[in-house]
Amino acid sequence: MVLTEVLILLHFLKELPYFSAMIRVIILGAGNVAQHLFTAFYEHKSVEVVQCYNRKGKRLHPNQKENTITQDLNTLKEADVYILAVSDDAIEEVSNLLPFNNKFIVHTSGSVPMNTLNSNHRRGVFYPLQTFSEDTVVDFASIPFCLEAEYEENMIFLKKLTSTLSKKIYEVSSEQRNVLHVSAVFVNNFTNHLFSIANDICNNYNIPFEILRPLVLETAQKATKMNPDLAQTGPAIRNDSKTIKRHLKILTDTTQQEIYKTLTKAIQSKYGKKL
Numbered sequence: 001m002v003l004t005e006v007l008i009l010l011h012f013l014k015e016l017p018y019f020s021a022m023i024r025v026i027i028l029g030a031g032n033v034a035q036h037l038f039t040a041f042y043e044h045k046s047v048e049v050v051q052c053y054n055r056k057g058k059r060l061h062p063n064q065k066e067n068t069i070t071q072d073l074n075t076l077k078e079a080d081v082y083i084l085a086v087s088d089d090a091i092e093e094v095s096n097l098l099p100f101n102n103k104f105i106v107h108t109s110g111s112v113p114m115n116t117l118n119s120n121h122r123r124g125v126f127y128p129l130q131t132f133s134e135d136t137v138v139d140f141a142s143i144p145f146c147l148e149a150e151y152e153e154n155m156i157f158l159k160k161l162t163s164t165l166s167k168k169i170y171e172v173s174s175e176q177r178n179v180l181h182v183s184a185v186f187v188n189n190f191t192n193h194l195f196s197i198a199n200d201i202c203n204n205y206n207i208p209f210e211i212l213r214p215l216v217l218e219t220a221q222k223a224t225k226m227n228p229d230l231a232q233t234g235p236a237i238r239n240d241s242k243t244i245k246r247h248l249k250i251l252t253d254t255t256q257q258e259i260y261k262t263l264t265k266a267i268q269s270k271y272g273k274k275l
């Protein structure tokens, strides 16, 4: 190949997203995930968030330029990937409303199948397995990303994009992601609800919840260091029935009592034979 041919080839390759130096991203949605992703990409020289779409014309970052925000899907620009960080139930609708075809579009949901996205596009999933809230700082480097793509070339590109944020990259199918998401609901959402109940109980008896903080941290840390089956302690596994009765008397809220009884029963049936 002569030099001019090599140069033409290089020029052509640079037009492709997985070879070009700067990755152009458009983020749709303005919620927790959209805002954290924008902030993370903003700090990267190799990624440019060329535009953001959301219904309210909201800024995702104080430094975001006004002319990169649109409330009109028909004004969406050219990008290498369109990240739909909208509510699970809106993913299909928003993908159906996109005014172009054959672009690479991904959603960020843990449970929505990839093929929920409109099939006029090349589809993928870019799921950060972490909990995002408005006022918390997120360290993307420690977040596992579950990726899926219909086409190999898009997976290569998605890995390149993800590697700007994290090294924890997993290829995960829609079915596997759904299973992971159920586990994540137990690990995060249900556990947090239990923290919230504990906070309510402390408030009812004028006890500062902060006394429990070291226990909260130790519980989570233990689960990362050893098999959680081996970390179980408490009155249920010990079958301390008098303590269990005393606890149930303290709980006046019937939902709290039901949760206490259900979890006690679950622990006892799991470890029952070992008692």
Ligand SMILES: NC(=O)c1ccc[n+]([C@@H]2O[C@H](COP(=O)([O-])OP(=O)(O)OC[C@H]3O[C@@H](n4cnc5c(N)ncnc54)[C@H](OP(=O)(O)O)[C@@H]3O)[C@@H](O)[C@H]2O)c1
Binding pocket: 029, 030, 031, 032, 033, 034, 054, 055, 056, 085, 086, 087, 088, 090, 093, 094, 108, 109, 110, 111, 127, 128, 129, 130, 131, 132, 133
């Ligand atoms: N939060 C987490 O911890 C977390 C973690 C991993 C993955 N995810 C996934 O990431 C996605 C976004 O979650 P989030 O927590 O960022 O949600 P969120 O904070 O509730 O924000 C949802 C966004 O979706 C937009 N939206 C809803 N319906 C829409 C529609 N019909 N058309 C256009 N925009 C619409 C909302 O716009 P308006 O403000 O106009 O209503 C809002 O900007 C979800 O798929 C979620 O499962 C979330």
